[in-house]
Amino acid sequence: MEVTRRNYKDSLNTVYSAIEEADFLAIDGEFSGISDGPNVSALTNGLDTPEERYTKLKKHSMDFLLFQFGLCTFKYDQTKSKYIIKPFNFYVFPKPFNRTSPDIKFICQSSSIDFLASQGFDFNKVFCNGIPYLNQEEEAQLREQTEERRNQHANGVGTPSYISPSSKGPAHVPEEHKDFINRVIEKVEALFTNSEKTLDLEPCTGFQRKLIYQTLNWKGFTWKPLKQKSKVDDEERKRREQQKLEREQEELNDAVGFSRVIHAISKSGKLVVGHNMLLDVMHTIHQFYCPLPEVLKLKMNILNTEPFWLLLDTKLMASTQPFKEMITNTSLAELEKQLKEGPFKSPQVETAEGFHSYDTAQEQLHEAGYDAYITGLCFVSMANYLGSFLTPPKAYISARSKLVEPFFNKLFLMRIIDIPYLNITGPDLQPKRDHVLYVTFPKEWKTSDLYQLFSAFGNIQVSWIDDTSAFVSLSQTDQVQIAMNTSRYAESYRIQTYAEYIQGKQQDKEKLGQTAKTWGDDGWVKSHYTSSTTSGRLSPIPDEEEEEEESSEGTNPANDAEGTVTWQQATRKGQKNKKKKSKGVFVSLLTLLNLPETVQTVTWCSFL
């Protein structure tokens, strides 16, 4: 179902009940851009920590607009033993609510806009009929304003919202308007002496209206006396007051707009499935709740949305065992195709009556509603596949099954070699990186220079940080000390161990301790917007398909020796953490799949 400002109000109850009855929800967002940083590679270093990656995205991706939000609800029908789905495609736009509401600015990235255009995206629906929204702060401000106006009104000290403080003082009435204004003032004053109930103003421009209010204001007029003089009897006035109150309340809800859908999803506590969903989640928080907190605050559920969103990322699931051996390309489109073939089974789904039923044969990729829909399909296929391990095998695995629990609240990280996910509700993996060197050098250097510098150490891997620094992963850890020694007297470049590098960053961070604490304000800090129009740098256009490919490469241990090693270390560490947190899950999983424990541990460790 397509939802715009036009049919938003009428659809709201349909949306609410769909969420209420659902077993799980699938979501997807389309944005006006991805990164306002110099280039994507700088934004995604292969050895970022989850916190670093989150911080980069927070800084370089939040000034774009999430303008299409896809929601597909999945409800399992036991009798039909199939899922009943309800897909929604919301168009979202921050239409200013009134003359004092925030005038939001957002960035568009021409490559992203061009990509969406090539997919037949309808920008008019966004900009002309997008559903407005407010974040919590804006909503609070608006409620305050309304409250204030009400009180002022009650106390008879009224100032129309469009008289700014700085316009107080005697109004400067231009010559050509003086006659008109004077006529009006006379009329107003007449109200007090004669028997007229109402005041008919001549038609006038916004500017003239402003002058009238300013002049009256300056002459000490307030709106209450005027009202009293208008001699409307009390019952009538009460009735009008009541109507006004209701109207104001409704206007307020309209202004909160699409945020109400997001709040409903939060309240539902349902499992929310997405594909490569980190940016979707971040934009959702940023646009409809509050400026993004630090990663730690995020993990502490700073949003106080109880219950906290329960998330599952199908891209992470697909790039983890047992799936990662079977699925060569984890981009959504490819994943959906591969899950149609054995050993997987396409889930039985039926589109609820009155909803547009998508046909996966003729793809409508990158319409958020459709992407959400097939994301849900992929989740069901993979979950059910896990069920086939059970004895007896189960064909249907519920969204809350212990089998999928290991994936909860872990968001896929693109192109990080040894850390597959950001853990929203627990500590992040800390892979050993003692084979990694942090190298700084003149900005003229290219990768080839680094290969030359380390030619003695056999196969190395270079992860660029910026023009003058990169991580270099050696194939053997014991080479690190040798490299350090040889570099001691080098002048053009400098080498640190990864440990030293992290320590340095930690110290810098502690220096900034204060600001870190006041994250709330820091959230309001203006992000630095760099426009490529005026940048000499030429940044490549991100190619969706290839990006996905590379990302699957990035987290696939098969890619290179080091990768595999660290991955194993990472996941074992991860397992330890997890064990502490949910021994229950671990045990129950072992009993569910009754195979020798040794095998289990492997399966399990690759599950995390």
Add this chain to the structure above:
Amino acid sequence: MEVTRRNYKDSLNTVYSAIEEADFLAIDGEFSGISDGPNVSALTNGLDTPEERYTKLKKHSMDFLLFQFGLCTFKYDQTKSKYIIKPFNFYVFPKPFNRTSPDIKFICQSSSIDFLASQGFDFNKVFCNGIPYLNQEEEAQLREQTEERRNQHANGVGTPSYISPSSKGPAHVPEEHKDFINRVIEKVEALFTNSEKTLDLEPCTGFQRKLIYQTLNWKGFTWKPLKQKSKVDDEERKRREQQKLEREQEELNDAVGFSRVIHAISKSGKLVVGHNMLLDVMHTIHQFYCPLPEVLKLKMNILNTEPFWLLLDTKLMASTQPFKEMITNTSLAELEKQLKEGPFKSPQVETAEGFHSYDTAQEQLHEAGYDAYITGLCFVSMANYLGSFLTPPKAYISARSKLVEPFFNKLFLMRIIDIPYLNITGPDLQPKRDHVLYVTFPKEWKTSDLYQLFSAFGNIQVSWIDDTSAFVSLSQTDQVQIAMNTSRYAESYRIQTYAEYIQGKQQDKEKLGQTAKTWGDDGWVKSHYTSSTTSGRLSPIPDEEEEEEESSEGTNPANDAEGTVTWQQATRKGQKNKKKKSKGVFVSLLTLLNLPETVQTVTWCSFL
């Protein structure tokens, strides 16, 4: 005529000849926003200097996108004694030309987008079919790249554009791709041994293609040997080379795209008329030529476009005598209406065959093509009205008449009390502001506090600069010294004369002398983008109609005593400057209108 990427190439000659034959051109632009500053009032202080205003707009308005450009050509037909017009409405969008071309980011302001949407603006035409463009720097870079590729090709050292330097070095081939890649490499190597002419690749993904190139590259393969092996005979190869060259040249022109229209306008040297056109001109330079220079460099015609654009601003014309007494509202729509009535005459126009003819009865305001059209009409009406002063009166005044010359290259400044325009080709007016005080105070202060502080000095005028400073204009200059004395021991606030304030700014500027000199680079400096989404500040939505009203108020001497006084001073100064520059014009004007000199001087001085 509506011009998008679809019909751009076919229309180009029509556009060129329309410009060539025209007597004058009218233009208008539509933008994705106006100001990314805190709010409009901060951007337009009533006592800005022209340079200050220009610098503010440069900083706070250039990250928006000019995405619709209106051009209407006016050619006078002696025989029909009417203008033949050709209106064009161009949709413009920086579609990335290839994977290495700049990925431009631009800001959208929700109030502006919402306003255009309410006017029925078609965003899909912009984003899906907008004509691409390059500025001079980007065009040069692209030509360089093409040149390089050609040479590399000739020397046989070829690297496909999508192998970034950092991807040099041994390609890391994921397990699942290894077999495929190896098969391909074998095939390539086979080329050298067997008699095959061509190499058939299995279908593969972009990522696999990349791996192939990287691996071959690493193995020292270059494209020239491959070509030689392909054994195509020489004539054939030459023919292909030639085709390739032509194709590249055409692609290059396509990339330069809409900038070619702008260059044609420059080359034509025709008078370019706009309404309130400062932002249109600034965006045109910024988007299609180069980052905006400092105002001084601009006046020195840094663009080296010979002949330099000859500009005329109808809003300035309408708010200057003899028109300013007759025209109460200089917003384009209102101006057009008022110029239909006596003493003015609506010009006789005829839309050229094959062009969409606009009907001014049912307005299509804020379609750039239409706005350009009625801007041209307004210019003709006002110019012809000036002709009625001649003896004998002339009904038709040409675009190059001495009567309109005084308005050339002077761009209207919104809401500046005593300086009506930015002079592009000469020194700016320097009105005496010795009745103005620069006051700094705690940020809690409101206008009312300032009125109280200066209550002893009768009627004052306050122009806010920011939260903690404002200009206060006293009605009498001799009060300034008194105010200064009384303030000597004040602690909460501080008062400077306007002269002191300017001196201070001048000194700050001299400190920054160096950066000022390297304006070229400084043009590349990233502008600081502040997103209102994360700003506590609520900025009012600019109301087109009212803005215009206020601006007409701003430059209309009738508004307030000081205004008139300073305006007179300003224009007399302006006259002096002008006299020096073009005594010829002055004299000829006197002879044209043979009335007593005294009267002349008045008319004349109000003309400037």
